Amino acid sequence: xxxxxxxxxxxxxxxxxxxxxxxxxxxxxxxxxxxxxxxxxxxxxxxxxxxxxxxxxxxxxxxxxxxxxxxxxxxxxxxxxxxxxxxxxxxxxxxxxxxxxxxxxxxxxxxxxxxxxxxxxxxxxxxxxxxxxxxxxxxxxxxxxxxxxxxxxxxxxxxxxxxxxxxxxxxxxxxxxxxxxxxxxxxxxxxxxxxxxxxxxxxxxxxxxxxxxxxxxxxxxxxx
Numbered sequence: 129x130x131x132x133x134x135x136x137x138x139x140x141x142x143x144x145x146x147x148x149x150x151x152x153x154x155x156x157x158x159x160x161x162x163x164x165x166x167x168x169x170x171x172x173x174x175x176x177x178x179x180x181x182x183x184x185x186x187x188x189x190x191x192x193x194x195x196x197x198x199x200x201x202x203x204x205x206x207x208x209x210x211x212x213x214x215x216x217x218x219x220x221x222x223x224x225x226x227x228x229x230x231x232x233x234x235x236x237x238x239x240x241x242x243x244x245x246x247x248x249x250x251x252x253x254x255x256x257x258x259x260x261x262x263x264x265x266x267x268x269x270x271x272x273x274x275x276x277x278x279x280x281x282x283x284x285x286x287x288x289x290x291x292x293x294x295x296x297x298x299x300x301x302x303x304x305x306x307x308x309x310x311x312x313x314x315x316x317x318x319x320x321x322x323x324x325x326x327x328x329x330x331x332x333x334x335x336x337x338x339x340x341x342x343x344x345x346x347x348x349x350x351x352x
Contacts, residue, residue, distance in 0.1 A: 169205030
């Protein structure tokens with residue numbers, strides 16, 4: 129009891145000196161955790177997620193990440209628990225069926241649940257075993273042969289897209305390619321999934337799905 133009282137008195141009298149020391153030890157521990165200190169990157173990013181959060185909030189993270197790769201190389205530490213790899217040769221090793229890497233908690237914000245629990249989605253599952261099983265079962269659908277078989281289902285949508293590009297070229301009018309591709313993607317997905325599309329390319333985001341996705345993507349980018 130006496131020792132506890134002495135400790136409290138010590139903290140009360142010398143908090144102004146103890147606090148910076150504790151803070152420095154904490155930041156050092158964060159910087160060196162899990163041997164990530166060996167990965168190059170700005171010191172501030174290795175001890176705080178704030179620079180990454182601010183970059184994502186301002187919508188500049190893609191440009192900032194490219195600049196960091198130009199400065200530090202193909203592997204960069206973006207935040208205390210986040211690294212970025214720009215080496216294409218690592219894609220199969222990281223995302224292949226036999227990979228030992230697991231998805232980060234970033235994807236947990238995208239999970240959906242119903243009255244029976246988690247709705248498994250191989251694109252966002254963080255359960256590695258379940259993800260591997262679902263990915264293995266769906267692999268044939270994403271093979272080149274499988275994609276070729278699906279091509280007739282979106283041929284009408286593709287012709288409509290090319291026709292609109294040709295119209296802009298003939299009229300020499302500017303085209304918002306990002307918006308056009310987003311609308312084309314929605315029509316292609318609906319055509320593949322339901323057998324018909326909603327002609328997003330003519331009517332725009334009539335179901336409000338792109339608007340919801342934009343809000344959700346911003347939320348995930350900043351919060352995750």
